[in-house]
Amino acid sequence: MKNRIAAIVMAAILAIYLVLVFQRAVMLMATGVPIAIGMGVALLVLPLIAAWAIGRELLFGARTEKLVKLLDAEGGLPVENLPHRASGRPLRDAADEDFPRYKAEVESEPQSWRAWFRLGLAYDASGDRRRARSALHESIRLFRADERTQH
Incomplete structure (x- = not known):
């Protein structure tokens, strides 16, 4: 649940960032200066790529979570009996x-x-x-x- 909340918070921050970057991109392109137009286009493209990547990660997480639930309901998840480090990761x-x-x-x-x-x-x-x-x-x-x- 903690990971899901973190992912939602990060997606919300990204959405705010995308809105702000989009505004700046439009302002740069509206100047008519070729370099500013190029920067504006870059400001549109790069965040879209980032949004696509975040979307893929969220989809991967949701699909993985679905499979965890199915395996857990079937009793098919591996039993977690490994010794762990202080960080919680298995040795x-x-x-x-x-x-x-x-x-x-x-x-x-x-x-x-x-x-x-x-x-x-x-x-x-x-x-x-x-x-x-x-x-x-x-x-x-x-x-x-x-x-x-x-x-």
Whole structure:
């Protein structure tokens, strides 16, 4: 819940920022000076790219949260029994010991969104955020494909 509130606050701050930047961009373009027009266009494009990226992250978070709820309801989330650092992150060595089990599950069921999701959690616990996100994206893709075939 804390992460959701933080994401909403950041999105609201971004929205305020976009409105202010948009105003400045329009003011610059209205001057008619070529350099000011170029700066105004840049002020329009760059925040739009940022808004798109934030939107993708929020969508990723919402989809991931949906899958967590589904797995939790099924009793399919991994049991969190790893020792943790003071920061709350699992100890990497302990997480690495659990990792082969989740990798083997994906290898035996490559079309299972559940297996990919658990693998993503295992990557995250091991500190490999890039692979964790990749596995979670694959899990979301497989889940959405399952939804389409069921309807």
